Amino acid sequence: MSRVLLIQKCYHIEFSCHSRLEKQIFRKQNARSLLKENPKLEIRDQKLFLYIAHMKGLIFDIKHYAIHDGPGIRQTVFFKGCPLSCWWCHNPESQQPEVETYTRTKSLDGQTYPRQDTIGYYIAMDDLMGIIQSDTIFYDESGGGVTFSGGEPLMQPGFLKETASRCKNSNIHTALDTSGYAEQKILLEILPFIDLVLFDLKIMDDALHQQYTGVSNRMILENLAMLNESGKEVHLRFPVIPGITNTEKNLREIKNCLTKLNHIKHIDLLSYHDISRGKYKRFGKDDKMGSQKLKEGSMALIKKEFESLGLQVGTGG
Numbered sequence: 510m511s512r513v514l515l516i517q518k519c520y521h522i523e524f525s526c527h528s529r530l531e532k533q534i535f536r537k538q539n540a541r542s543l544l545k546e547n548p549k550l551e552i553r554d555q556k557l558f559l560y561i562a563h564m565k566g567l568i569f570d571i572k573h574y575a576i577h578d579g580p581g582i583r584q585t586v587f588f589k590g591c592p593l594s595c596w597w598c599h600n601p602e603s604q605q606p607e608v609e610t611y612t613r614t615k616s617l618d619g620q621t622y623p624r625q626d627t628i629g630y631y632i633a634m635d636d637l638m639g640i641i642q643s644d645t646i647f648y649d650e651s652g653g654g655v656t657f658s659g660g661e662p663l664m665q666p667g668f669l670k671e672t673a674s675r676c677k678n679s680n681i682h683t684a685l686d687t688s689g690y691a692e693q694k695i696l697l698e699i700l701p702f703i704d705l706v707l708f709d710l711k712i713m714d715d716a717l718h719q720q721y722t723g724v725s726n727r728m729i730l731e732n733l734a735m736l737n738e739s740g741k742e743v744h745l746r747f748p749v750i751p752g753i754t755n756t757e758k759n760l761r762e763i764k765n766c767l768t769k770l771n772h773i774k775h776i777d778l779l780s781y782h783d784i785s786r787g788k789y790k791r792f793g794k795d796d797k798m799g800s801q802k803l804k805e806g807s808m809a810l811i812k813k814e815f816e817s818l819g820l821q822v823g824t825g826g
């Protein structure tokens with residue numbers, strides 16, 4: 510590769526590489542292999558070279574044949590790293606923006622042994638595209654596609670944008686499952702490559718939002734208002750969490766907000782369940798929900814209330 514081409518490519522990738530997390534990934538993952546491939550590179554070019562080519566993302570899972578993350582049969586790619594820390598999070602292993610290790614015990618012949626496991630791995634974009642494209646037949650036959658979920662995919666905007674744009678070039682339907690917590694300019698840059706946005710709406714009161722998720726909802730609500738005006742297809746997702754999001758006050762405020770979103774017509778209710786609480790113990794995370802359970806009939810009541818606003822309400826997510 511010529512030096513001019515190399516530097517042009519560097520600038521392109523560096524431009525796409527918005528977040529500190531992505532910069533760290535490029536530094537850690539690309540340096541050794543790139544420098545090995547180019548032993549004659551001058552020292553002054555080496556720093557630039559770190560950003561080149563084998564763009565990598567940090568993910569923790571890929572689910573094939575997913576049916577609750579958008580239309581049809583989908584592949585869901587779970588990005589690792591989330592700026593929120595919701596009390597009820599079903600994937601607590603998704604929150605840290607780094608590969609984590611933990612020790613678990615395995616039993617064999619009546620003896621127990623400690624075993625080191627890792628959560629999360631770096632994946633090159635070409636490899637991820639290969640996996641996404643391997644299910645094309647299912648997308649075509651079912652009207653499905655790929656869903657970028659997490660964690661928060663918008664924490665790795667450069668990798669997300671490039672992957673989504675490659676999917677669009679291959680005529681693969683793309684959905685973005687997001688908490689909405691990202692700078693608006695990042696969201697605007699990625700939207701052209703996204704067909705459907707699955708957008709979480711949790712708590713309207715800002716102080717309570719901060720208490721239960723760790724961040725303010727101001728940026729989230731601004732992004733929601735922008736999306737409502739954008740004409741992009743948006744499905745809202747409302748997690749029904751006992752004593753937190755299903756309070757009378759929050760439901761009243763959510764309904765009030767929904768009546769103002771005149772272009773958004775679909776909301777999915779996500780039911781809280783405690784089966785993932787075991788993960789908190791396994792991964793040594795603080796479990797703030799304890800043994801709370803959703804009362805029977807709670808989902809049906811909320812569904813009715815939202816339907817009375819003329820919304821299409823789903824409960825399978």
Ligand code: SF4
Binds near residue numbers: 598688
């Ligand atoms: S936004 Fe989603 S992934 Fe992030 S902490 Fe909350 S529930 Fe978990």
